[in-house]
Amino acid sequence: MTVQNIDKQVYQDKVKAQLDKFNAQIEExxxxxxxxxxxxxxxxxNKLEEIYxxxxxxxxxxxxxxxxxxxxxxEVQNGFEKAWKELNTAFEGAVAKFK
Known part of the structure; x- marks a missing residue:
């Protein structure tokens, strides 16, 4: 396995864990x-629909x-990072609004 393959797998595992955590927060x-x-x-x-x-x-x-x-x-990693940032921004906005 190349270093890039290992890095890719580590990154994917990290992202999957973040999405799992995020899904739990959405349920809250x-x-x-x-x-x-x-x-x-x-x-x-309405905020939940945006977050979903x-x-x-x-x-x-x-x-x-x-x-x-x-x-x-x-290139795909960069696209994911952009989507992740938008997701976090929407979620943080919803949490702040309803505190």
Whole structure:
């Protein structure tokens, strides 16, 4: 196994763990939304929809990353990093709004 293959696998494992953690945090927000009053619940649900969309985009980029050949790996990694940043920004915005 080449160093790049090892680096790619380590990176993929790290990203998968981050997505798993993020999914748990989304479930916490979802639980709060279900307990919120009607008007606040609508806001929660709107934010959750945005987060789900960005999470799905990050998941798709992770799948691309896993399938990427050696020559395309860095380009796909950059795409994933962008999707991950957008996901974090949306999530942090939702958490701040509902604290």
């Amino acid at each position: 927000l979802k639980a709060k939304a279900s307990q919120a009053k009607a008007d606040t619940a609508i806001e929660y649900n 969309s960005k999470r799905d985009a990050a998941q798709a980029k992770l799948e691309e990353l896993q399938k990427a050949g050696e020559e395309a790996w860095e």
